[in-house]
Amino acid sequence: MAILEIKHVSKFFGGLAANSDVSFSMEQGMIMGLIGPNGAGKTTLFNCITGYYPPSKGEVTFKGTRLNGLQPDQVCRLGMVRTWQKVRPLAKLSVLDNVMVGALARTSSLKVARELAMEQLKVVRMEHKPEFPAGGLPIGDRKKLEVARALATKPELLLLDEVMGGLNPAESEEIIQLILELKKRGLTQMVIEHDMKAIMRISDRIVVLNSGEKLAEGGPREIADNPDVIAAYLGERVE
Ligand SMILES: Nc1ncnc2c1ncn2[C@@H]1O[C@H](COP(=O)(O)OP(=O)(O)OP(=O)(O)O)[C@@H](O)[C@H]1O
Ligand SMILES: [Mg+2]
Known part of the structure; x- marks a missing residue:
């Protein structure tokens, strides 16, 4: 099918x-x-x-x-989830919090969402800067963050x-x-x-x-x- x-x-x-x-x-x-x-x-x-x-x-x-x-x-x-051509991260939130927003589609536990988000940051190789404010990221990292946020929805x-x-x-x-x-x-x-x-x-x-x-x-x-x-x-x- x-x-x-x-x-x-x-x-x-x-x-x-x-x-x-x-x-x-x-x-x-x-x-x-x-x-x-x-x-x-x-x-x-x-x-x-x-x-x-x-x-x-x-x-x-x-x-x-x-x-x-x-x-x-x-x-x-x-x-099924998509990324956006014009990436718009939640600028004032950290990298990790942005990805947690995706994870919260799957769980209501912040602890579980944080773990799921960290896993996805590893997948896109951004696990070294979870606390960095998303608004300050260069374009390459914004694009990867967008993918991590989508992946966090499983x-x-x-x-x-x-x-x-x-x-x-x-x-x-x-x-x-x-x-x-x-x-x-x-x-x-x-x-x-x-x-x-x-x-x-x-x-x-x-x-x-x-x-x-x-x-x-x-x-x-x-x-x-x-x-x-x-x-x-x-x-x-x-x-
Ligand atoms: N919300 C909207 N209201 C009116 N017209 C729209 C809307 N969204 C898209 N269009 C029009 O529909 C057509 C297709 O646009 P779309 O953004 O899907 O193209 P695209 O293939 O993604 O182009 P690009 O490669 O530039 O991203 C264009 O003529 C666009 O102006
Ligand atoms: Mg387009």
Whole structure:
């Protein structure tokens, strides 16, 4: 059974179809890359999948449960969580407290939440600065904090929205290794990313959105060689 099924999802903002009849599914344990030009509807699709927006049409099924109408916190408790393209940590709180906010989706015990949060800080290699105020973190650490906070909710499916955006090559490489490590642990992931070399390395399959519509779906090599994808997005062939 697919862990996630997206069937004919459309999202309209007035006359604009930000998503138009998008369908695809994900198997447990895989990494799905989601790519496409700016404004293609990638973030909107994350919003529709995770309950931030109700889809205008179509349906989303997670582990066999139809999600339409569920709120993001309910979707999160079912085991699906996303990170935000524009990271906004709770600036005045410490790194650890920020991650505890995620953990509190799973437990009402502060002690348990603290332990769960510390575990996730280790996963993203930020365990050395739990008391640091989140507002003062450089971008690389903010992105990792965002992932740790999402992981603390104990997801089975993690949706990452441009988690490498604005990072230098060394920081991006660290994120790639983290994503691959999470895959090894069995976490299913959907990854929005503009860096084609990165997306080709990590993805089992890739969906391409263009002007709200699904333009193509396939393996990384197949997508990189697809003339429609090259014309709409890549501009040139990626080796
Ligand atoms: N809340 C909203 N109200 C009105 N229009 C919106 C809203 N959210 C997104 N849009 C529009 O929907 C389209 C898709 O936007 P979206 O943010 O999903 O694109 P994206 O693929 O994530 O782009 P990027 O790569 O730049 O992040 C854009 O034209 C955008 O302006
Ligand atoms: Mg976006």
